[in-house]
Amino acid sequence: MMTDARKKPEDLRSARWFGPADLRSFGHRSRTMQMGYAPEEWQGRPVIAIVNTWSDLNPCHTHLRQRAEDVKRGVLMGGGFPVELPALSLSESLVKPTTMLYRNMLAMETEELLRSHPIDGAILMGGCDKTTPGLLLGATSMDIPAIFIPAGPMLRGNWGGKVLGSGSDSWKYWDELRAGKITQQDWLGVEAGIARSHGTCMTMGTASTMTAIAESVGMVLPGGSSILAADAGHIRLCSESGRRIVEMVWEDLTPKRIQIHKAFLNAINVAMAMGCSTNAIIHLIAMARRAGHDIGLDDFERASRVVPVIGNVRPSGSTYLMEDFFYAGGILGLMERMRAHLHLDCLTVSGRTLGENIAGAKVYNDDVIRPLDNPIYGEGSLAVLKGNLAPDGCVIKPAAMDQKFLKHSGPALVFDDYPSMKKAVDDETLDITPDHVLVLRNAGPQGGPGMPEWGMLPMPKRLLKEGHRDMLRLSDARMSGTSYGACVLHVAPESYIGGPLALLQTGDIVEVDVDARSINMRVSEEELARRRAAWTPPPPRFERGYGYAFTRHVQQANEGCDFDFLRTDFGAPVLEPVI
Numbered sequence: 001m002m003t004d005a006r007k008k009p010e011d012l013r014s015a016r017w018f019g020p021a022d023l024r025s026f027g028h029r030s031r032t033m034q035m036g037y038a039p040e041e042w043q044g045r046p047v048i049a050i051v052n053t054w055s056d057l058n059p060c061h062t063h064l065r066q067r068a069e070d071v072k073r074g075v076l077m078g079g080g081f082p083v084e085l086p087a088l089s090l091s092e093s094l095v096k097p098t099t100m101l102y103r104n105m106l107a108m109e110t111e112e113l114l115r116s117h118p119i120d121g122a123i124l125m126g127g128c129d130k131t132t133p134g135l136l137l138g139a140t141s142m143d144i145p146a147i148f149i150p151a152g153p154m155l156r157g158n159w160g161g162k163v164l165g166s167g168s169d170s171w172k173y174w175d176e177l178r179a180g181k182i183t184q185q186d187w188l189g190v191e192a193g194i195a196r197s198h199g200t201c202m203t204m205g206t207a208s209t210m211t212a213i214a215e216s217v218g219m220v221l222p223g224g225s226s227i228l229a230a231d232a233g234h235i236r237l238c239s240e241s242g243r244r245i246v247e248m249v250w251e252d253l254t255p256k257r258i259q260i261h262k263a264f265l266n267a268i269n270v271a272m273a274m275g276c277s278t279n280a281i282i283h284l285i286a287m288a289r290r291a292g293h294d295i296g297l298d299d300f301e302r303a304s305r306v307v308p309v310i311g312n313v314r315p316s317g318s319t320y321l322m323e324d325f326f327y328a329g330g331i332l333g334l335m336e337r338m339r340a341h342l343h344l345d346c347l348t349v350s351g352r353t354l355g356e357n358i359a360g361a362k363v364y365n366d367d368v369i370r371p372l373d374n375p376i377y378g379e380g381s382l383a384v385l386k387g388n389l390a391p392d393g394c395v396i397k398p399a400a401m402d403q404k405f406l407k408h409s410g411p412a413l414v415f416d417d418y419p420s421m422k423k424a425v426d427d428e429t430l431d432i433t434p435d436h437v438l439v440l441r442n443a444g445p446q447g448g449p450g451m452p453e454w455g456m457l458p459m460p461k462r463l464l465k466e467g468h469r470d471m472l473r474l475s476d477a478r479m480s481g482t483s484y485g486a487c488v489l490h491v492a493p494e495s496y497i498g499g500p501l502a503l504l505q506t507g508d509i510v511e512v513d514v515d516a517r518s519i520n521m522r523v524s525e526e527e528l529a530r531r532r533a534a535w536t537p538p539p540p541r542f543e544r545g546y547g548y549a550f551t552r553h554v555q556q557a558n559e560g561c562d563f564d565f566l567r568t569d570f571g572a573p574v575l576e577p578v579i
């Protein structure tokens, strides 16, 4: 497949460290021998970094410590020299205030780890939500050959014989507990059974969305993103990726050769068909822009009109989980089904095209992976809305909400911070109706800070007791990919920097029309101008440290929340280090 001239050992990047007959290289060689490696083990061989986001506090990546050894086995078989480089592990469940604050830090770390060391190719190991985009953003900017290995979804949850889904069932049973429908004892059973193996969330949350995107954009070996973490096939994926990355170095098959503009259009379409997490939008825009392509909300809007949801996985679907999806044929089966919506000539890390990768893939369960003419949702899973509340756009997930809110108007009930909103919704005397629009602001990229996953605002206890399970909610936050409900998210520009959401007041009428893709507040221009003149910015979130740099450089949600200075078109390219 690859026709370009192959690299020679003396062309390897690492040869700059190890090759020359000078004093510096003497140091590099003697210090490598200090670790017990004989020159035969590295000389003339591609040095492969295994960038591993394993940590003792990342339950989704528990197995990656051992899996790195399986990758090493493959690299050695392929004739390379494997070295493991640990990187920031972003556990979605344990890192506060939100992993989104640190996605760009992992991206920077990945890029600089690869740049500063004698590395010729990289295996990227991650999967828990932000680790996937973080690793890929960094590897793309560095642009040496790289393969992403997803951690793989965990097994289905189980409680008293009932199947439990990550995230979704925590919200569901929490609401049941608050409504008095289950006991505290039941709740403890849910707690023990909802995450019972290593691996990432097994609903179509951000983890499974992003690993599917990583594969459809060409950066994962075929089928790799659907393999369960606990399946022996996952071990084989690791050793196979190790063998393949060595070959990719000789081919000089770099991320930017793979991640072309059309490859991102493929990823958007696959995300839509999977019933993806709303977070996909932010990460995909950032990834595409790092690869040098102008992808934006409009591309998602176009796709959402034409690509139906055929992956029947919760929370867009009502029953199945990633384990079912894997057994039903996984992502290769899904992509085969939707081949009419894909650019099949895009090259992938396998060295073959996407079309070649999916040729012959089968679907074994037509209810889990639906045919295009029998989708679970006729349009794509996400919709982009614009209007005087969100001039730069916002996002809703029509596939996972009560359809009666697709067109809705109602009075706003506005909160400026999460704690006061939380207190209010727990108050059973709260003056609220099912027609109200619950609003949280100051939860965006700078205001949150880091745009936390607060966007599935909790249902007011009073409405829950009255039997309501959904209402229109609005914020500049994100929400977990495992969440559901009529939640308008990612409002841009965010309120913290004075976006129009900052001007909304309790009692104003908010109008949402998903079919028309519009969102507006029924407030006159004159009144908005008056409020704008009276508006004062909230106090700064950070006055030192990483957060200080974050709030100064993070871009808005519609731009992917990348740092401005990490953009590919920001300044001259970074040169290779002086050795």
Ligand code: FES
Pocket (backbone or CB within 6 Å): 060, 091, 092, 093, 127, 128, 129, 166, 199, 200, 201, 205, 207
């Ligand atoms: Fe790690 Fe959901 S918490 S993938």
Ligand code: MG
Pocket (backbone or CB within 6 Å): 092, 129, 201, 205, 206, 207, 480, 481, 482
């Ligand atoms: Mg998540």
